[in-house]
Amino acid sequence: MTSGERRGLLERLVEGANLIFPVRRLSADGHKAWEEVLARGIEGYVGKDPSSTYLSGGPTRSWLKSKARREGRFIVGGVVERTEGWSLLLGTIQSGGLRYRGLVHFGVGGRLADALASNRLVRPTSPFSERVPVHGVTWLDPGLVAEATYSDVTPARVLRAPVFRGFADKGAIRLT
Amino acid sequence: VFDERLVSRFDLLGESGAAVPTTRPVYIAFDVLHARGRDLRA
Numbered sequence: 239m240t241s242g243e244r245r246g247l248l249e250r251l252v253e254g255a256n257l258i259f260p261v262r263r264l265s266a267d268g269h270k271a272w273e274e275v276l277a278r279g280i281e282g283y284v285g286k287d288p289s290s291t292y293l294s295g296g297p298t299r300s301w302l303k304s305k306a307r308r309e310g311r312f313i314v315g316g317v318v319e320r321t322e323g324w325s326l327l328l329g330t331i332q333s334g335g336l337r338y339r340g341l342v343h344f345g346v347g348g349r350l351a352d353a354l355a356s357n358r359l360v361r362p363t364s365p366f367s368e369r370v371p372v373h374g375v376t377w378l379d380p381g382l383v384a385e386a387t388y389s390d391v392t393p394a395r396v397l398r399a400p401v402f403r404g405f406a407d408k409g410a411i412r413l414t
Numbered sequence: 415v416f417d418e419r420l421v422s423r424f425d426l427l428g429e430s431g432a433a434v435p436t437t438r439p440v441y442i443a444f445d446v447l448h449a450r451g452r453d454l455r456a
Contacts, residue, residue, distance in 0.1 A: 239454040241445075247454070248446040258441045279421055292447065292455035393424075 241300070242288030275306050281390060282306050307387045311406055312339055312397075314382040315365045316375040317354045324351035326384060326402060327366075327375060335367025339395065342386050345402030354378065383407065415439050 239247070245260070252258045264271035264283055275283055282305035290300035312328035315336055319325075325341040359379040364370055383406040388397040415436040417423045426436050447455050 239456070244446050244454055247449060248443055251446060251449065252443055257439075258443055261442050261444045278419055292445075294455070 239291070240288060241286050241290050241292070244292075245288070272304070275304075280306065305389055307389060307401075309385065309387045309403070311383050311385055313380045314354070314378055314384050315380055316370075316372075316377045317351050318372055318375045319351065320374075324348055326351075326354075327370065327372060328384060328386065328397065328400070329366055329380070333367075336365050336380050337395070338366045338368060338370050340397040340400060341372065342384070342397070342400040342402045344400070345386075354382075 245263075249260050252260055264274050268285060271283055271285075274280070282303065285302045285304065287300040290298075293300065312330055313336060314326050315329045315338070316327035317324060318327065318341070320343075322343055324346050325343040326346055328339045328342055329336040330339055331337070355376045357378065359381050361377050361379050364375070364377050365380050385403040385406055386397070386400045387403060388400040390398040392398055415423055415426050415438070417426070418435050422442070423434070423436060426434060427439060447453070
């Protein structure tokens with residue numbers, strides 16, 4: 239049975255059920271569907287070839303998953319070197335304090351981290367309002383705003399899969 | 415559960431009295447692979 243036929247059967251099976259619904263269908267036009275994903279803040283979509291049959295495991299071009307990336311500005315509260323390399327500690331202002339929003343590693347180079355660790359913003363204590371579960375951090379005064387993309391936010395309000403894109407003030411940090 | 419934009423919010427599941435208005439919990443079916451003893455994957 240093809241994917242399209244199974245979809246039709248699924249809709250008939252759950253029709254009239256109170257607590258079970260078929261997964262939402264977006265426009266059959268991929269571009270229009272993507273516009274709807276972005277407009278509604280949906281995580282992404284899976285495009286399925288309705289003529290394909292079920293394939294267990296392994297990659298396939300009959301089902302294509304596309305995830306939206308979100309972007310935002312975050313205050314840098316520290317820099318730390320871990321096994322995967324250098325990372326920035328990001329936060330946002332909430333209720334008058336700096337709330338921890340996670341570590342960003344991708345996009346952070348060693349030269350940038352060195353520049354931050356020797357920056358005038360270095361301070362001896364954490365600027366975050368809560369305890370941060372990271373050791374060996376060089377803490378920074380909250381004077382730098384980073385731009386980052388991310389896939390989602392976890393239930394603990396921490397960024398999922400963030401990527402550092404640069405500083406909002408392009409001249410904030412000079413690399414030597 | 416779904417929020418006011420009808421976006422699914424797994425993180426709000428079980429948060430009674432949450433600040434964000436949500437639907438009641440519902441199941442979402444993605445596919446049907448077996449029905450009435452028949453394997454539909456082939």
